[in-house]
Amino acid sequence: MDRTTEISLIKEIIGLAEQKSAYLDETIAHSPISRYASPERFERERSALFRRHPMIVAHSSELEGPQAFLTKEFLDLPVLLVRDGDGKVNAFLNVCRHRGAKLVREASGCKRIFTCPYHAWSWSNDGALRGVPHEEQGFPDLPRAERGLRRLPVAEAHGFIWIIANPDAGDMPDIDAWLGEIATDFKWLGMADHKVAVVETLDIKANWKVLVEGGLEAYHFRVAHKNTIGPYFTDNLSTYRMFGRHIRSVLPRISMPDLTQTPEDDWEIRRDANLLYTLVTNCQLLVQQDHVMWFHYEPVAADHTRVRIVTLAPKSYPDTEEMRERWAKNQLITTTALKEDFELGEEIQSGFASKGNPSHLFGRYEGALNRFNLVIEEILAN
Template identity: 30%
Template sequence: MRRERQLEILDRIVGHRVGGNTTDMYPDMYFSPTDAYKSPERYQEELDRIFRRTPLLVCLSGDVAEPGDFVTLDMMGVPLLVARGEDGKVRAFRNTCQHRGACVAQGRGKGKRAFSCPYHAWSYRLDGSLIRPTHLDGFRGLDIDEVGLPAVPCDEAAGLVFVSFAGREQPEFDARAWLGGSLVDDFESFGYENYQLITTRSTTRDVNWKIMFDSFCEMYHVQFLHAKTIAHLFRSDCSTFDDLGLHGLMTGVRATIDELKAQPREEWELMRHAALNYHIAPNTVLIHMIDHVEMYRILPEGPTRCRAELSLYAPELPTTERAERHWARQAETLINTIETEDMAMADQAQFAVDAGNPPVFRFGRNEPALIHHHEVVEALLAGEEERFAARDPKPVRISAGR
């Protein structure tokens, strides 16, 4: 992140602290009807108009850093294979052998020269083309050039890899344009193409995907829900939010922030005193910390069911036992906090919705990232995303108050 941008965010945070522990506020409250968290019709509309139309983040470039590196995953009910080719380009395919449908790869790996189906050993190149079927005589007349792994539109920008399930409506897309200039600038400065996966955790809950995502959209809850875990690390009463069109940046303020009062402005360092919570529409949060990044992808699997993918990345893999213990503790704290506290609240919220009360969720003016995300979801649902994409990035500081 550019130095000037870091200082601009810090100026706003310090202004809030000096001004009496204020925080960024939206001009009005927001009311979200809870039918939207359980309706099968609404769920299908979200799949068709949002998740099958917009680019979806699948991994960091560091996951597929070199030719032959690959990852596999299940997204939107589609088995995916993401691999970097010998030409350095990242591609995505349906991870299904064109003989009998078995997966040609599992998990993740490095340095692959080809993918071989474990069922009958049909082999495919890194660009998805079929090398040859086994038992050639049995498949005499098969047009090998027409039987490759089906490609899924894929693009890479600023250390992030995206895919799209728009199909014929959008055979190609521009990931840089989807992110926008502000996010591209920030992410390129972080060097995500070099980050390494420490651990990942997949959890499926009987919760609508929006309820799960909402957990990452405000700092308001930290002092209460996380009182015994991480509340001592952050100021729950102060945060900033930058409207980045379809995306957003919520800056969480660390408890050390008041140290800046005794330091000259030219010595201020944003990452020592903040956690950068990037919201990438429609379903991903990247939390950039001083020594790692956390990625949360919330994938809908039904009107009241979703899968949360929690991944922890660091600039390099641990090379000592001490480093391994450090990251193991970090991962344990992260997963335990999310699963036993945040997800437990999501479970309760869905139970209440299913029981018919409350009829609406009430989002406060002090929850600007939450309101912004729901405005974006509604715009995407209505096909009106252009009005967000056309907006200039700006901080949300309409008013400030307790």
């Protein structure tokens, strides 16, 4: 984000606070509940959205150093991420090319050769088949080149590892092109200079979009979060901008309207607001004063989402007991508030069966929710 944008975003909030107005969309909108409740719709999202488009699966610091590896599951796909001797990241299906056993069982580690636990076929970390026990008798003329590990499209950019969860998806698009104009903000955030400090995974009985929507408006802050973070934020005041498919929201703290008393040169948006980046496909980055919270939504079923909540701390901070305690405390503050949202999300999901609402209503304060859903609709239509 350049300085002009930073100042104009702050001025926009101050202006709205002075007018005692929320940031308003033109009209209200309706969001059919089938978007969140229908298993058929979920299958379409799986094939047309999650299996076709780039998504973040790991932070680069989780795969640090040559020969590091990491295993992940996403939408029933076992994934093996490997950093080879040159530091380049490869992504493979974590599936043995002999008879399909899970090749790597460990969550992470450091290896040059991966040996299957079933019959000990082995592959190097560039995916090439290296060893087949008793090959001459059992597999005469085995075309080894055809038995390399199945590759997934992968890229490393802005401190994250991105894949397309489909070995037949073709080439990975350029990530800066995928991010569009929001790439400028990513450069400013410097996510490659961060590292994973705290990780927590929650299984929530709600559709992934219900959970994403929970962060896209400040209308609920003083109500749903009245006993936690609500009092620290201005009531029902947030702004957003679309950057192609992606959204940047500004969630001002109560201190932001008072910046009129401070010289403009001293304004810093991260000190007086949280920024929330919602990236299609399934990532939200909540930018706080000196660290970033990464919410990774893994859709499991129409009514089930696994959420990975990660504190990304600047690498420049010392790795001391005191700092670890601080990051753990920050994570707890965020997850406590998120659990309030997730509890509501589960209740919303359980209400769908009643068919009491054919659709949800997005008020003019909730325009970002509508825009997010329209982006998904557009992707599914193509």
